[in-house]
Amino acid sequence: MHRFLLAVLRRDLTLAARRRGDWLIAQFFFVMVASLFPLGVGPEPAMLARIGPGVLWVAATLASLLSLSRLFADDHRDGSLEHMVLSPEPTVLLVLGKSLAHWLIYGIPLLLIAPVLGIQFNLSWEAIRVLEISLLLGTPILSLLGGVGAALTLGLRGGGVLLTLLILPLYVPALIFGAGAVDGVMAGTGAEAHLSLLGAFLVLSLMIAPWIAAAALRVSLE
Amino acid sequence: MNLYTYASPANFYILAGKLIPWFAWGAGLFTAWGLYIAFFLAPTDFQQSEAYRIIFIHVPAAWMSMFIYLVMAFWGAIGLAFNTRLSFMMARALAPTGAIFTFIALWTGAWWGKPMWGAWWVWDARLTSELILLFLYVGIIALWAAIDDIKRGDRAGSLLTLIGAINVPIIYFSVKWWNTLHQGASVSLTKAPSMAATMLQGMLILAIAAWLYTIAVAMARVRRIILERERQSEWVKALLEKES
Numbered sequence: 001m002h003r004f005l006l007a008v009l010r011r012d013l014t015l016a017a018r019r020r021g022d023w024l025i026a027q028f029f030f031v032m033v034a035s036l037f038p039l040g041v042g043p044e045p046a047m048l049a050r051i052g053p054g055v056l057w058v059a060a061t062l063a064s065l066l067s068l069s070r071l072f073a074d075d076h077r078d079g080s081l082e083h084m085v086l087s088p089e090p091t092v093l094l095v096l097g098k099s100l101a102h103w104l105i106y107g108i109p110l111l112l113i114a115p116v117l118g119i120q121f122n123l124s125w126e127a128i129r130v131l132e133i134s135l136l137l138g139t140p141i142l143s144l145l146g147g148v149g150a151a152l153t154l155g156l157r158g159g160g161v162l163l164t165l166l167i168l169p170l171y172v173p174a175l176i177f178g179a180g181a182v183d184g185v186m187a188g189t190g191a192e193a194h195l196s197l198l199g200a201f202l203v204l205s206l207m208i209a210p211w212i213a214a215a216a217l218r219v220s221l222e
Numbered sequence: 223m224n225l226y227t228y229a230s231p232a233n234f235y236i237l238a239g240k241l242i243p244w245f246a247w248g249a250g251l252f253t254a255w256g257l258y259i260a261f262f263l264a265p266t267d268f269q270q271s272e273a274y275r276i277i278f279i280h281v282p283a284a285w286m287s288m289f290i291y292l293v294m295a296f297w298g299a300i301g302l303a304f305n306t307r308l309s310f311m312m313a314r315a316l317a318p319t320g321a322i323f324t325f326i327a328l329w330t331g332a333w334w335g336k337p338m339w340g341a342w343w344v345w346d347a348r349l350t351s352e353l354i355l356l357f358l359y360v361g362i363i364a365l366w367a368a369i370d371d372i373k374r375g376d377r378a379g380s381l382l383t384l385i386g387a388i389n390v391p392i393i394y395f396s397v398k399w400w401n402t403l404h405q406g407a408s409v410s411l412t413k414a415p416s417m418a419a420t421m422l423q424g425m426l427i428l429a430i431a432a433w434l435y436t437i438a439v440a441m442a443r444v445r446r447i448i449l450e451r452e453r454q455s456e457w458v459k460a461l462l463e464k465e466s
Contacts, residue, residue, distance in 0.1 A: 148385055152378045156368045165364055166382060169357040204388070212385050215302075219377040 004089040008097030009104075015074075016105045022070070027109050030063035034117045045122040052121030053131060053182030054175075059117075060110050060135060061142060061171050067106045068146035068167070069153070069160040071098055072217065076154055085221055091214040099140075099147040099210065107139035123182075130185045130195075134178040137198045141174045144209040151216035173201050229308055231448045232457045238441040245438035252431035259424035273337040276330050277421075282429040284327040286436060287355060290320035294362075295387035298380030308444075310376035311451070313383065314366060315443035319436050321359035328352055358386040372451060 016023050037055045038048055075081035084094050114135055118128040149167035153159040181194035228234045260278035294313045301309035331349060332342045343349065362379050369375035452458045 145385075148381070152365060152382060153368075158368065162364060162368050165357075166361040169354045169361060170385065172354055208385065208388070212381055216378060216381050219374055219381065222374060 001089070001093060005093050005097045005100075008084075008094055009101050012098060012101035013104065016101070022067075023105060023109075026063050026067040026106050027113060029066055030059050030110055030113060031117065033059040033062055035120070038120070048120075049122040049124075049127075049186070052118065052123050053127065053186075054179045056114055056117055056121070056131065057134075057138070057175050057179040060114070060139065061168070061175060063110060064106060064139065064142040064146060065164050065167060067102065068143075068150050069163050071102055071147060071150040072154050073150075073159075076221075081217075082221055085217060091217060092210045095147050095151070095213040095217060096210045099143045099213070102146070103140045103143040107135075107143055110139060111135050124186070127182050127186050130191045131182045133195060134181040134191075134198060137195065137202050138174045138178040141198075141202050141205045142171060144205045144213075145170045145174075147213040148209055148216055151213045151220055154217070154220040174198065177201065229306055231308055231311070231452055232455075234308055235445055235448050238445050242438050242441050242445075245434045245441070249431050249434035249438055252427055252434060256424050256428035256431055259420060259427060264420045264424050265418055273334065276334045278424055278428050280327060280330040280334055281425050282432040283323045283330065284352065285429055286432045287320060287324035287327050287352065290316050290323065290436060291355065291358070291383070292387065294320065295380075295383045298383045302377060302380050302384075307451075308448075310380065311444050311447045312440065313380060314376070315440045315447060316436070317359060317363050317366070318443070319439050321356065321363065323432070323436075324352060324356040324359055328356065362386070 034056055037051065041047065041051065072081055075084070085091050111132060114131055115128050118131055123131065146163075146167055148170075149163045152166060153163045156162060177194045177198040181191040181198065184194055185191040228237055256278065260275055264275070264278075266272055294316050297309040297313040297316070300306060301313065328349070331352070335344065336342050362382050365382055366375050366379045369378055449458060
């Protein structure tokens with residue numbers, strides 16, 4: 001069973017390594033969205049530090065959504081997705097593997113870029129550290145829940161925008177707890193409560209999202 | 223006489239046709255009664271004066287907005303588990319009513335909030351989660367609209383409703399999690415309600431009216447969906463010939 005999971009992971013990582021352009025687009029999108037905010041609201045360091053955690057989190061959710069519409073679409077177009085779903089291996093593992101691969105490809109780079117943007121937003125080192133932890137816990141949630149949306153909207157016209165409409169409301173708890181953790185540490189109330197809730201939400205998503213996404217995938221391929 | 227008879231769209235179509243007038247008249251009568259209490263019998267509130275009277279609309283609408291979502295999730299789950307066509311049709315028929323009640327709850331909430339808090343909108347937990355509930359309704363309706371294949375649409379929408387249903391308890395308990403500007407829940411099952419008995423009575427009667435209205439409207443809508451989906455079947459053809 002875990003060999004199937006590893007095979008799915010290895011396949012998606014190889015495909016991503018061969019198409020670096022796609023991979024870079026999402027990362028640059030993240031940087032650009034975050035950089036637009038200081039241009040829009042003004043360069044005062046105190047205000048940037050105040051809005052920074054929220055802006056970086058919103059930018060991370062949008063960057064994750066941007067790449068999610070392609071999670072199953074490419075495999076669907078060349079027919080390999082149907083074969084993987086028809087194989088005797090459980091579809092849940094396929095979905096889990098693809099979500100994990102999405103997180104490794106698009107989530108981990110966000111973690112590496114976020115500190116640089118944090119400095120631009122005048123965040124303290126302590127706040128950047130908590131931002132990293134919250135993104136580490138939060139970005140897998142984005143990939144897992146996004147898998148549900150990607151499976152539901154597979155092959156629909158205007159699927160990308162529809163995916164955004166379906167999935168953004170589900171991202172709200174992750175956004176609240178993630179940005180709240182950084183706000184908490186900046187306000188001096190501590191980040192533990194928010195990070196615990198974020199961790200709980202991650203566990204909940206991990207338990208529920210792959211099953212729903214697998215069911216949705218089967219519905220979409222019928 | 224088996225209850226499952228009415229799981230068949232053809233039988234439910236006839237049953238719903240007979241029941242709709244009862245629910246519709248009931249909704250009308252209860253609305254009139256509830257509004258009479260709300261405007262003439264209920265006393266003026268000590269703190270909030272006359273402006274509080276909007277809760278007679280606001281609270282039933284907010285209750286229904288959450289409750290209809292749970293009913294949709296229930297029918298979706300039944301449909302996914304037992305593959306019953308009528309359950310999916312019920313889920314689809316309920317969604318627009320739920321979205322409208324959510325919208326009414328938000329709108330009347332703003333009207334209530336302006337005189338009470340001095341702000342049309344505050345980013346409080348309950349308001350925000352009600353707004354997110356509206357987004358969920360819109361997302362589900364948009365997904366149904368985007369999928370032409372009926373079977374796929376039914377299932378996809380139900381799966382989305384189910385995963386969103388995790389959000390509805392968070393909505394309700396958010397009042398306890400975050401304690402902000404919004405006043406605490408006015409009606410609780412565990413302790414004595416913090417409002418006059420007449421006010422509570424009016425609110426409950428209007429809540430019943432909202433229930434009856436929802437049932438009547440959902441049944442009317444489900445009848446249309448049944449006709450649309452079964453238009454190739456013999457009984458619909460016979461029915462249409464008889465009516466024309």
